[in-house]
Amino acid sequence: MKTLLPLLALLSLSGAAPRRATAPEPKYPVSAIPASLREGAHAVVRAHDEAVVVKSASRLVHTVHRVITVLDNAGDDFGGLGVGYDALNSLSYLRGAVYDANGRLLHQLRPAEIRDQGVGSQGSNFMSDVRVRYADLRQPQTPYTVEMDYEIVSDNTLFYPDWQPQKSEGLAVESARLRVTMPPTMPLRYQERQLPAGVKVQRSVAGTQEVYQWELSNLPALEEEEAAPPLEELAPAVVLAPGAFEVQGYRGTADSWQSLGKWNYELNAGRDVLPPATQAKVAALVKDAPDERSRVQRVYELLQSSTRYISVQLGLGGWQTFPATAVAGSGYGDCKALSNYTKAMLAAAGVPAYVALVGAGDEEADVRPDFPSAQFNHVIVCVPLTKGARPDTLWLECTSQTEAFGYMGSFTGNRHALLLTPTGGQLVATPRYGAQENRLERRIDVFLDALGGATATARTLRTGQEQDHYAQLLHALSPAEQKKYVTERLKLPTFTLTKFNLAATTAGAHLPAVVETLGLSLPGFAPPAGKRVFVNPNLLSRLPALPALAGERQADVLLPRASLHADTVRLHLPASFKAETLPTAVQFSSAYGNYSSEFRSLPDGTVQYIRRVELKRGRLPRTAYAGYVDFRRKISIADKAQVVLVKTES
Known part of the structure; x- marks a missing residue:
């Protein structure tokens, strides 16, 4: 009190009042975001600044300043941030703040609010020193803006950080910058990917250090397109790599x-x-x-x-x-x-x-x-x-x-x-798996009754990459769980699965294979319409059409897997029905694959349907999408073809 009284007296005598703490100036108001960046966006990167300072062949410092405005609930994931660290990468700090739509500070991240947890630490088959510090600043009301800062000091220079501010759908970028500082004896190795026209590295010298800098601005939100490569292959990026590096005393080069x-x-x-x-x-x-x-x-x-x-x-x-x-x-x-x-x-x-x-x-x-x-x-x-x-x-x-x-x-x-x-x-x-290795061969027998119901047996042989997922099911799930999984994914209107079995086997050339056997009860499968019955024999293999091009296509067309699907379906008719009309055969080829289907009446009165689809693997220019849509449309139409049965006179 003795030290405070003279000061208070002095303030009183001079007529001065004690200064009040003033509220901080608003930052990042949502109104400042250009309208062009809000279109189609769930969040906008207001600033994404990264600095990489390579101290030596064995150490670098990576700092990140990231500001993201969350526009709606679909962008809420951007309201949190997880930063990993381990024995070779120490996290110096993690700081954060959140602002309301007008840019007023709502909350400053406190250390006690940061969750620190091991990666895989609860798994019995995981030994790791990797941990993650996670800060969650999501708000119940949008829009809001989250600002985060952190720094990693790395003694593992085998890996340099990559820079890609726009990794997600619905994320626009207002401003982003990467600055890399290198010792003069260590030139930076980098690769620029998908940078906008006119954006390139700016090189300068700061003291004795070499500086490399890239800047991006006003990138509209990306939208995932059908049959396109992953967004991370399409968004602007700069990938960094060392020439010389050292990890715990082990030196090497990666050029x-x-x-x-x-x-x-x-x-x-x-x-x-x-x-x-x-x-x-x-x-x-x-x-x-x-x-x-x-x-x-x-x-x-x-x-x-x-x-x-x-x-x-x-x-x-x-x-x-x-x-x-x-x-x-x-x-x-x-x-x-x-x-x-x-x-x-x-x-x-x-x-x-x-x-x-x-x-x-x-x-x-x-x-x-x-x-x-x-x-x-x-x-x-x-x-x-x-x-x-x-x-x-x-x-x-x-x-x-x-x-x-x-x-x-x-x-x-x-x-x-x-x-x-x-x-x-x-x-x-590594081994290349094409259409001859990745096969699906299916045989279905459908037994129709006179009232429109049916039973069916289906045997499906999957080989190569076509069996990969089913092989995982076979080893990871119990038979009851396998049956539930398959039942939930059968695209049939009304059915009961009366028989189910998955079994591993092998195909030619030492290829693994899985055989699936199904028994189906199909009430109301093909109800009579007067004297006639209309039956689509393609029960399980219809390939849907793709959405038409709504605007200008942005991405290449990615066909990720070559495969060959061959279906044989036999319709066993009741004695009171015969085939009246069979669809005409269909066959076409394109850069995307080949298709054929045919219908035939067999001597015993059954109707046989044979379908064969070969899909090619590749990456085609974006202009090929219209042709791919047409290819899939033709398949979809052909897959819906119906056999017309007519009731015979008694």
Whole structure:
């Protein structure tokens, strides 16, 4: 009080009043957003500024300032932010604030409101030091604006941050900037993707440092189009990668696939030595195998029966494998460890093999061959067969106890992989699965009764990538759960599933296959209309039409999978009916695929319907969409063709 009284007296004598705290000036009012950016948008990026400062080959600092206005409830996910960190990437700070529509501060994020949790920490097959701090500033009333700042200090310079401010549908961008600062001895490697005309890197010098800067502004919201590549392949981006890097004392370069592969190979060198007992076990296992392929298959079956998969993301353990001795002793490992262990067992069986890095995932884009960098998330094994009548190459997925021998499927097939060899990396293609491998062959017998009801049996053989999802169902769900899953997805108006079975089998060329057997009761399937009955025999394979082009097409046309669907349906008629009119045969071909269907009356009075659809894989220019719509429209029309039955005179 003694220190305060003279001050208060002085203020009183001078006639001055104590200063009141003033409210902060409004920030980011919604009214300032251009109308062109609000159109079709659920949220608008007001500012997205990233700065990457590369301190050395072993350290970089990444700071982000992000401001997003959420316009409606569909954009609410942008009101929160999760930032990951681990032993090699420390999170210096995470700050946030939220403003109302007029830009007035509603709330400042408090440290106690930030949730910190491990990634996969509750899973029994996950060992990870990765954690996420999550800040949730979503508001019950829109619009509102969220401002977030955070900084990551990384000792893992194998990865540089990528910059893509517009990753989602319905997200517009008012302003965004990327600034990268590099030591003069370390030129930046970067690739510009889908940048608007006129946008390019601006280079300058700040002291002794090289500065690279990109700016984007006034990007309208993107809309996902039918049969288009993922939005992340269409939105503007700058991808960064190191030349030289260092991770926990392990130095390397990534300016070529050869050098990047060499670093990975040397990081794991000497870790593929098996215990003597395991070597002896493998030798005994393959001693009477007739050829290389048989030896590889026996080793693979041993792997599947004696190991299980766990994920390891612990510091350098994200790239450096457990030794093969550890896997032999424990029976578990991650994709690196199990692949390294498989390679070691194959060596003991006298079969050379290579570990390979791959970008795995059903929807994962292939690596960019023209930009060597760490674009991989999985490890598999490549086995070149050098002996025998003809050379061949086997690929092994070592993390699955159920995957078919030599099969990659949708997860790792139809893409590139980086072989790790003593002389460095080699970018090669994994198995390509086309229409002949990805088949669906269905035989349906429909037994009509005179009142319009029917029963049916359906046997469907799926091979290659067509069976991938059903193979997962087979191993992940109980028979009752499988039946429920299939029942919910049968596109029939009224039916009862009277019989159901899924079973794994194999097709030609060692392809995995799944056979589905259904029994169906179809009341009211084809009710008589007077003397006639109209029947569409295509019960389960109709391909819907696509929406017509509403405006100017923006994206390429992506046909993600080649496949061949062949259906044979036989209509068994009651004695009082015969076929009166059969649809004419249909056949057409295009750049998108081929279609044919035909109807025939058989000598025993049944009507046979045969349909064949081959869909091609590829990426076509956006101008091809109209042709693709027409192709699908023709198929949809043909798939609705009806057989006309007439009641015979008694």
